[in-house]
Amino acid sequence: xxxxxxQTKKRRGILGALAFTAVAIGLxxxxxxxxxxxxxxxxxxxxxxxxxxxxxxxxxYFLVFVGSALYLWKREKRDDLxxxxxxxxxVLFTALTIIEGSIWGRPTWGVWWTWxxxxxxTAILLLIYVGYLMLRSLVEDExxxxxxxxxLGIIGFLDIPLIHMSVYWWRTLHQPPSILRPDKVxxxxxxxxxxxxxxxxxxxxxxxxxxxxxxxxRLGEMREEIKARRLDRGW
Amino acid sequence: MALLRETYLLLWKDLxxxxxxxxxxxxxxxxxxxxxxxxxxSFDPAPxxxxxxxxxxxxxxxxxTGTLGLAQLFHAERENHCLDALLxxxxxxxxxFLAKSxxxxxxxxxxxxxxxxxxxxxxxxxxxxxxxQLFLVTLLGTVGFCVLGTITSAxxxxxxxxxxxxxLVLFPLMIPVILATIRCMENVxxxxxxxxxxxxxxxxxxxxxxxxxxxxxxxDWVIES
Amino acid sequence: xEAWGFVSLAYGIVWGAILVYLILxxxxxxxxxxxxxxxxSKEAASDAKK
Numbered sequence: 001x002x003x004x005x006x007q008t009k010k011r012r013g014i015l016g017a018l019a020f021t022a023v024a025i026g027l028x029x030x031x032x033x034x035x036x037x038x039x040x041x042x043x044x045x046x047x048x049x050x051x052x053x054x055x056x057x058x059x060x061y062f063l064v065f066v067g068s069a070l071y072l073w074k075r076e077k078r079d080d081l082x083x084x085x086x087x088x089x090x091v092l093f094t095a096l097t098i099i100e101g102s103i104w105g106r107p108t109w110g111v112w113w114t115w116x117x118x119x120x121x122t123a124i125l126l127l128i129y130v131g132y133l134m135l136r137s138l139v140e141d142e143x144x145x146x147x148x149x150x151x152l153g154i155i156g157f158l159d160i161p162l163i164h165m166s167v168y169w170w171r172t173l174h175q176p177p178s179i180l181r182p183d184k185v186x187x188x189x190x191x192x193x194x195x196x197x198x199x200x201x202x203x204x205x206x207x208x209x210x211x212x213x214x215x216x217x218r219l220g221e222m223r224e225e226i227k228a229r230r231l232d233r234g235w
Numbered sequence: 236m237a238l239l240r241e242t243y244l245l246l247w248k249d250l251x252x253x254x255x256x257x258x259x260x261x262x263x264x265x266x267x268x269x270x271x272x273x274x275x276x277s278f279d280p281a282p283x284x285x286x287x288x289x290x291x292x293x294x295x296x297x298x299x300t301g302t303l304g305l306a307q308l309f310h311a312e313r314e315n316h317c318l319d320a321l322l323x324x325x326x327x328x329x330x331x332f333l334a335k336s337x338x339x340x341x342x343x344x345x346x347x348x349x350x351x352x353x354x355x356x357x358x359x360x361x362x363x364x365x366x367x368q369l370f371l372v373t374l375l376g377t378v379g380f381c382v383l384g385t386i387t388s389a390x391x392x393x394x395x396x397x398x399x400x401x402x403l404v405l406f407p408l409m410i411p412v413i414l415a416t417i418r419c420m421e422n423v424x425x426x427x428x429x430x431x432x433x434x435x436x437x438x439x440x441x442x443x444x445x446x447x448x449x450x451x452x453x454x455d456w457v458i459e460s
Numbered sequence: 461x462e463a464w465g466f467v468s469l470a471y472g473i474v475w476g477a478i479l480v481y482l483i484l485x486x487x488x489x490x491x492x493x494x495x496x497x498x499x500x501s502k503e504a505a506s507d508a509k510k
Contacts, residue, residue, distance in 0.1 A: 031471070042463040046470045053474070072456045092481055096474050103470040107463060127407040135404060138394040148390035151457050152404065155386060158449060159408050162442055166411040169434065170418065208478070215485050222492040229499050233506075 012214050019211045022204035026197065034197040046104040048197050052205035053097040054122065059209065060090025061129065061157055068153030071146060077224055080146040083153050085216035087132050089209065094126045117171040124163055128156045238333070238451075241326050245334030250341065252311055259307050260342055263300045267350045270296040271357055285358045290369075290420035293354055294413060297347065297377070302402050304342050305384040308335055309392055318458070328458060329451035332385060336450065340381040347373055368423045375439045376416035382446045383408055389457045415439045 030048035037044035067083030070076070101119050106112050113119065132152050139145035229235075253259060274292045312318035321331065351370065355363065387405040394400050415435040422432035429436060 027471075027475075031467075036463075043466055045467050049470060049474050072453070092477070096477060099473055100470050103466055103473075107466050124407050124410055131400075131404040131407065134400060135391065135394065138396055138400055139391075140393060140395065144393055147456055148394075151386065151390050151453055154453065155383070155408065155446070155449065158445065159411070162411040162438065162445075166414040166435075166438060169438075170414050212482065212485065215489060219485065219489050219492055222489075222496050226492065226496055226499060229496075229503065233503065235499075235502075 008214075008218070012211065012218070015207065015214065016211045019204065019207035022200060022207050024204075026201040026204040029193070029197040029200050034194045035191050037194075040108060043104060043107045046100055048201040050097060050100040050104060051198065052202045053093050053100060055202065056205050056209045057090055057093040057097055057122075057125065059206075060086045060093065061125070061160070063213075064090065064129070064132070064153045065157035068150035068157075071150045072154070077146075078221075080150065081217055081220040081224070083150065084136065085213055085220055087129050087136075087149075087153070088216060089212050091126065091129050091133060093209070094122060094129065098122050098126060115171070117168045120171070121164060121167050124167070125160070128159070132156065238327055238330050241330035242333040242337070245326070245330060246337050249311065249334065249338040253338075253342070259304055260345060263304050263342060263346050264349060266303055267296050267300040267346050268353060270299060271350065271354055275357065280358070282359060286360060286362070286424050287421070289354065289358065289360065289424065290417045293351065293373075293420075294376070294417055296350065297343065297373070298380070298406070298409070298413070300346060300350075301339070301343050301377070301380050301384060302405070304339050305388045305405075306398055306401060308339055308385065308388045322458065328454045331458070332389075332450045332454035335388075336378075336381045336385040336447075339385060340377060343377045343381065344374065347377065362424060365423055365427065368429065369420055372416050372419045372423070372436070372439070375436070375443060376412050378443045379412040379439065379446065380409060382443065382450050383412075386446075386450050386453070386457060389454070392458070411438060411442055415442070 026048070030045055034045070034048075036042045063086035064083045067079045067081075067086060070079035071083060098119065101122065102112050105114060105119070132149055135152055136145050136149045139148055271292075274296070278288065278292070280288055309318065312321060322328075347370075351366065351373065354360070355366070384405055387401055387408075391397050391401050391404065415438045419429070419432040419435045419439070422430060422435075
């Protein structure tokens with residue numbers, strides 16, 4: 001037991017170091033090396049944050065789904081821990097995605113908020129998984145909270161494609177075709193170092209995500225152990 | 236099939252209880268009507284605009300009224316450990332899910348049958364001939380609401396601040412239904428037929444089928460004693 | 461605001477928030493680890509008494 005936890009700690013440390021390196025290089029590449037976009041100028045650099053953020057958010061919600069399904073099936077605490085940890089970090093990255101999208105939108109569209117499909121979708125996702133976290137904290141009994149959250153984790157994820165469809169249809173039906181769609185990035189003028197910046201940023205975010213996830217997961221594990229030991233001794 | 240028979244039994248029990256006291260039904264009905272009044276004062280729509288706003292206002296009214304019904308959904312089981320008794324019995328929990336969903340559906344449909352014509356009267360709308368299509372869309376939307384609502388009602392059963400948590404969890408999940416029903420109804424009111432709104436109709440039906448199935452399968456883990 | 465103003469705002473908020481979350485997470489982690497250690501030594505002590 002002690003052996004494996006030291007090993008995991010070491011591995012986590014390496015993961016953290018790798019994440020830090022990738023993030024640092026990604027930052028440097030995104031801000032200094034990649035050229036400004038032909039149409040959007042330097043503001044386009046926000047995309048090096050935005051695209052990885054939304055990717056990690058979706059990855060998170062997939063993990064919530066997997067953890068929830070496994071938990072309902074096998075009832076093993078670790079799956080519930082995975083779901084909870086992924087939800088918490090997912091909410092963080094989703095909130096950041098919205099903020100990034102909003103800041104990018106201000107110079108691009110002239111407004112801080114617009115009900116375009118992407119922003120709206122991300123906001124809905126945030127609402128769903130904030131609801132997930134609230135459900136967890138408001139249900140008294142531990143096991144009931146875990147089951148309730150697991151059901152929500154599954155239903156929420158299954159709803160996502162339906163929400164996608166309905167929001168995109170809603171938005172495209174209302175857009176007159178003559179208006180320029182500034183969220184369609186013209187890819188013809190993409191400089192290779194921009195792709196590199198994006199790739200490194202992706203890598204950095206992904207590594208960072210898994211580092212945070214493993215920390216949060218370990219925290220959950222420790223809390224479980226504390227509870228179990230207390231219960232054992234009646235303390 | 237045993238599932239349907241069990242569903243019918245449970246549904247009949249709830250309907251009988253409701254028939255005798257009519258608490259939920261009357262509350263929901265009066266609340267729905269009250270909302271119509273409040274909307275009229277708040278929006279004060281000009282006659283030309285009413286038809287455009289009608290679907291949205293109606294659906295807002297039904298959402299809030301339906302949430303009232305959902306909060307009460309498992310009330311009957313709270314006393315005398317009825318819920319535990321149900322869970323200990325060999326009844327399929329999928330049947331419990333179907334029965335509760337149907338029960339809420341019946342309540343909401345009864346309310347809608349009265350509130351929609353009432354809306355037409357209060358807001359001076361002329362398009363009475365379109366009501367059958369609008370009822371159809373409303374029915375499909377209500378099914379989606381009841382199905383997701385029953386699951387949500389069940390998982391929040393033992394939560395603190397339950398009355399607040401239930402809509403908080405339910406409403407974001409309902410967005411496809413809200414969008415689909417309102418867009419469908421708008422199209423019907425504008426053009427007199429479904430036409431372009433058929434994809435929305437399909438989305439609604441798909442939504443209902445998916446979550447009906449998921450609900451039946453997953454309800455085993457939703458309610459625990 | 462100039463373009464770089466928006467860029468720094470975005471990058472600032474994002475990495476600031478991630479940093480804050482990381483710090484808070486670490487703090488929760490340290491607290492839990494400390495509590496766990498205390499529990500373990502308490503158990504060892506009471507086991508030794510027996």
